[in-house]
Amino acid sequence: MPSLKEFASACKQCIDDGGGPAEIRELVQQALSIQAINPKQVEIDEIVYRSEDLFIVSLAQPPHGETPIHDHGIWGVIGIAEGSEENIFFRQTDLGPVEVSRRMVNAGEAIILGPDVIHKIRNPCATGSLGLHVYGGDLPRGKRHMWHPATGERLLLEQSRFEGWCEELTAAGEANYGHLAQLAAPSAT
Ligand SMILES: [Fe+2]
Secondary structure: OOOHHHHHHHHHHHHHOOOOHHHHHHHHHHHHHHHHHOHHHOOOOEEEEEEOOEEEEEEEEOOOOEOOOEEOOOOEEEEEEEOEEEEEEEEEEOOEEEEEEEEEEEOOOEEEEOOOOEEEEEOOOOOOEEEEEEEOOOHHHOOOEEEOOOOOOEEEOOHHHHHHHHHHHHHHHHHHHHHHHHHHOOOOO
């Protein structure tokens, strides 16, 4: 599989042949080596492929990058080519979202997310991460939700507000990391 363009074609063929997330996961794992060898093959956060039944995006997370809690409404496959991405899973309750589990996805790994998954992702490292995200539908056109980082209120996902929260959470994570690094550093005296 020599290019991400051919990877996208293979994914589309797979879906057309009745394949689902398990088969797509296999293709993603093969494609991660392409992305890792040649990370500049696609631009950061570039949409690799988009149709009614398939959405493929190359996603980069900055150091300590973090998203708000959100859903997708369709199945997805997340593969990591470089760095790591921690997935924190939640369930919705009357009192708001409650964490149920965590899963670290390291370079070379790909996981399947069911259509009901509620999660947030964070990059625990001081270096960026790079990965391929594939969804079984046209993700940007679907009805999705995001949870307010401070109040836990469930809201319809609005992209600009979501991205603003990503920046705020990432800045807070970096500040926290800087504070911890300072505490761990040996005294200069
Ligand atoms: Fe997500």
